[in-house]
Amino acid sequence: MSGLSETERAGCTKILKLMSTGHLLSLSDTVTNKMIVVENVTEATETILSFTKSAEEFLKRKKVHRDLVFKYLAQEGVLMPTNSEKHQLVKRTLELWSSGKADESLPGQTDETRQRPTTGTVKAEVGFDPLVLGQQFCQWFFQLLNSHNPSLGQPPQDWGPQHFWPDVKLRLLAKVGSEQMEDFLGAELVSLRLLALTRDERLFLSPNLQPHGLRTLASPHGLVLVGVAGTIHRDDSCLGIFEQIFGLVSSPLEKNSWKIKFVNLKIRGQDALGGTEMVAPSLSYNSTELQLLCR
Numbered sequence: 664m665s666g667l668s669e670t671e672r673a674g675c676t677k678i679l680k681l682m683s684t685g686h687l688l689s690l691s692d693t694v695t696n697k698m699i700v701v702e703n704v705t706e707a708t709e710t711i712l713s714f715t716k717s718a719e720e721f722l723k724r725k726k727v728h729r730d731l732v733f734k735y736l737a738q739e740g741v742l743m744p745t746n747s748e749k750h751q752l753v754k755r756t757l758e759l760w761s762s763g764k765a766d767e768s769l770p771g772q773t774d775e776t777r778q779r780p781t782t783g784t785v786k787a788e789v790g791f792d793p794l795v796l797g798q799q800f801c802q803w804f805f806q807l808l809n810s811h812n813p814s815l816g817q818p819p820q821d822w823g824p825q826h827f828w829p830d831v832k833l834r835l836l837a838k839v840g841s842e843q844m845e846d847f848l849g850a851e852l853v854s855l856r857l858l859a860l861t862r863d864e865r866l867f868l869s870p871n872l873q874p875h876g877l878r879t880l881a882s883p884h885g886l887v888l889v890g891v892a893g894t895i896h897r898d899d900s901c902l903g904i905f906e907q908i909f910g911l912v913s914s915p916l917e918k919n920s921w922k923i924k925f926v927n928l929k930i931r932g933q934d935a936l937g938g939t940e941m942v943a944p945s946l947s948y949n950s951t952e953l954q955l956l957c958r
Contacts, residue, residue: 670760671718677738678722679708680816681731687711690726718760722753730899732756738817739765740806742870797879797889800911800921801870805893809868812861814898822858824850828912832925833857839903839932853926867896868905875945886924887911892946895930903932906946 667675679687684704691699691707694714701707715721722732729749736743736752741759743752759765810820827850835845835856847853860866870876870893880888889909895902910924 666716667712667718667721668760670763670765672712674735674756674760674765675712675715675718675721676708678727678731678735679711681734682726686726690724693724693726718757719753722756734815737809737867737869738815740802742802742805742872744871744873793879793881793887794877796887796911796921797877797891798872800889800909801872801877801891804909805868805870808857808861810861811858812865812867814865815867819862822854824854827853827923831923833928834926835928835930837930837932839930853923857926857928865897866902869894869896870907871945878946885913887921890946901933903930905930 679690682690687704687707688701691701691710694711699710701710711721721727729752732749732752733743733747736756736759739759741755743755747755807820807822807826809815810817811822829850830848831850831853833845833847833853833856835847837843837845845856847856860868870891872891876892878890880890882888887910889911890906891909892904892906895905906929908927910926911921912924914920914922
């Protein structure tokens with residue numbers, strides 16, 4: 664009875680895994696008009712998939728909440744603006760499934776069967792463009808870092824000091840209640856501090872890759888600056904916004920490969936925003952301020 668392809672079925676299963684047991688059982692009653700009684704989560708999942716005529720029908724159901732679709736896309740590495748409406752998320756999910764780029768492995772399969780990054784550093788495409796590099800880098804970096812958030816329930820990807828230069832510097836400025844500033848030096852310490860944001864503090868960083876949220880600048884010496892703004896979430900709550908500046912330097916031993924030379928991260932909680940727009944925040948650094956960081 665199901666009209667789902669293998670890719671769509673795998674995707675729907677992952678979304679169902681994100682549902683509470685109560686909502687899952689209720690959805691099973693809805694799709695079968697209470698004609699079939701299920702006794703557990705596994706039976707409910709199989710029943711829903713069997714009685715679903717199309718992926719679009721499934722995604723548009725009221726019990727498939729917007730936040731579930733948003734979280735699913737994040738798990739798949741598709742970063743959507745935090746103010747996206749459900750119909751936009753549904754459209755993007757259907758595009759992902761039809762493109763064949765979705766991870767078809769089901770929950771419970773081994774990590775070896777899942778798609779993993781093939782390199783320890785971000786790769787630039789042929790025909791260097793700083794803006795393209797910035798977009799590729801942000802997609803790679805935030806997908807990698809967010810994968811360690813246990814709330815997402817996805818296998819952690821290959822995070823570690825190998826993505827940084829040995830003398831990398833991190834400056835973290837947090838305005839959450841009081842203002843605190845931390846400085847870290849060295850690939851191991853910087854890697855661990857950034858990892859703690861998602862793994863230990865369970866934060867989800869959602870970058871705004873629209874033109875007003877992303878800016879890049881290349882210096883004559885080979886340093887590329889990538890500035891990005893975004894929102895910070897924990898579970899279903901939006902906690903504040905962030906601005907992050909990366910300094911990237913190409914690795915001479917690996918063609919078109921870049922590592923992180925420094926990171927400036929500014930975090931502001933809701934109480935420190937004073938009415939600042941939290942939906943798709945803009946980067947406050949201008950080109951002149953970025954140029955000063957190149958020195």
